[in-house]
Amino acid sequence: MTKPRPSVVIPLVDLKAQYLSIKREIDEAISRVIMSSGFILGAEVSRFEEDFATFCRTRHAVGASSGTAALHLALLGCGVGPGDEVITTPFTFVATAESISMAGARPVFVDIEPESYNIDPTGIKRAITRRTKAIIPVHLCGRPAEMGAILGIAAEHGLKVIEDAAQAHGAEYKEQRVGGIGHVACFSFYPSKNLGAYGDAGAVVTSDDHIAATVRLLHDHGRREKYGHLVEGYSYRLDALQAAILRVKLRHLEAWNEARRKHAESYRELLGNSGLGLPVEARDSRSVYHVFVVRSKNRDGLRQQLSQRGIDTGVHYPLPLHLQPAYRRLGYRRGDFPVCEQAASEVLSLPMYPELTRAQIEEIVLAITESTV
Numbered sequence: 001m002t003k004p005r006p007s008v009v010i011p012l013v014d015l016k017a018q019y020l021s022i023k024r025e026i027d028e029a030i031s032r033v034i035m036s037s038g039f040i041l042g043a044e045v046s047r048f049e050e051d052f053a054t055f056c057r058t059r060h061a062v063g064a065s066s067g068t069a070a071l072h073l074a075l076l077g078c079g080v081g082p083g084d085e086v087i088t089t090p091f092t093f094v095a096t097a098e099s100i101s102m103a104g105a106r107p108v109f110v111d112i113e114p115e116s117y118n119i120d121p122t123g124i125k126r127a128i129t130r131r132t133k134a135i136i137p138v139h140l141c142g143r144p145a146e147m148g149a150i151l152g153i154a155a156e157h158g159l160k161v162i163e164d165a166a167q168a169h170g171a172e173y174k175e176q177r178v179g180g181i182g183h184v185a186c187f188s189f190y191p192s193k194n195l196g197a198y199g200d201a202g203a204v205v206t207s208d209d210h211i212a213a214t215v216r217l218l219h220d221h222g223r224r225e226k227y228g229h230l231v232e233g234y235s236y237r238l239d240a241l242q243a244a245i246l247r248v249k250l251r252h253l254e255a256w257n258e259a260r261r262k263h264a265e266s267y268r269e270l271l272g273n274s275g276l277g278l279p280v281e282a283r284d285s286r287s288v289y290h291v292f293v294v295r296s297k298n299r300d301g302l303r304q305q306l307s308q309r310g311i312d313t314g315v316h317y318p319l320p321l322h323l324q325p326a327y328r329r330l331g332y333r334r335g336d337f338p339v340c341e342q343a344a345s346e347v348l349s350l351p352m353y354p355e356l357t358r359a360q361i362e363e364i365v366l367a368i369t370e371s372t373v
């Protein structure tokens with residue numbers, strides 16, 4: 001007989017707890033936008049764009065309807081199109097690769113580093129061809145990719161670097177904020193991200209005036225005036241309601257990221273002898289722990305045992321992109337990216353959100369120590 005699963009006691013993320021902690025500010029912002037009837041672009045969106053550019057230490061930010069739209073816009077802003085190749089990691093959310101296809105180009109995957117789960121710069125070098133136009137490193141789990149090496153390779157070959165910073169709002173690499181390191185960067189404000197909207201939202205940030213102008217033109221039907229369309233564009237605008245919500249939440253982001261880092265420290269301290277593989281703090285960068293990923297040879301078994309005790313976990317990601325049915329046409333096979341494939345079979349994401357308490361972390365750790373890892 002199978003035991004009934006308890007209703008979730010500790011969730012993977014808790015968005016309601018966060019809302020309750022800032023309810024007054026959020027409710028005020030939402031009602032302000034509705035009372036103004038200014039739902040599309042306008043001051044709410046411009047103000048958020050200014051605040052977010054300041055946060056990323058870039059000259060420009062352009063709001064977008066999602067992180068995927070932001071990636072598509074950034075690729076177009078870099079001049080990527082049909083016949084081009086763009087190098088990225090197969091260990092990411094599908095949107096990173098989808099956006100390359102949306103721009104008419106071909107995704108080219110290279111393997112990851114075993115410790116950071118981020119794209120391996122030595123693999124990038126080998127994957128460059130005459131058609132390569134850009135590289136999209138992903139700062140996975142909130143940990144910055146090896147940007148120094150990646151920018152060096154890009155400069156040598158005249159390539160654009162587009163940061164996928166969807167999981168890394170506020171992360172730092174050698175004193176630089178992610179988002180301001182490559183030529184252009186993309187953020188997602190999907191509700192569960194470190195900075196999350198109450199629906200779909202995203203942004204492109206850059207200090208390149210030309211990329212910013214192209215992205216701004218394309219994100220709103222290619223227009224500079226209401227019915228004056230310079231080019232065909234897209235309906236990729238950030239909602240004013242989401243902008244107002246994000247502007248409130250941005251003020252709390254630093255404290256929330258600090259809380260995530262403190263929880264990561266607690267996990268590391270309490271799981272030191274657990275037999276699990278733990279994420280290592282990089283010396284020269286500041287991770288913002290979008291997720292806290294451990295490794296286990298018995299990942300699926302451990303996940304089930306934790307679930308039976310009411311502890312919710314995630315797997316980011318169970319099947320690398322090069323093995324997904326959607327990318328069969330690219331011709332990759334199992335064994336092509338062994339580091340990534342092994343990680344996909346061993347990674348487990350533990351509950352991680354700013355409002356998590358020390359008592360909850362201790363409960364999770366106890367459940368792990370009483371399970372087979």
Ligand SMILES: *Cc1c(COP(=O)(O)O)cnc(C)c1O
Nearest residue numbers: 066067068093095096166188190
């Ligand atoms: C969430 C995410 C995206 C896509 O963002 P959406 O806002 O859901 O479109 C892209 N890349 C990575 C790495 C992500 O985690």
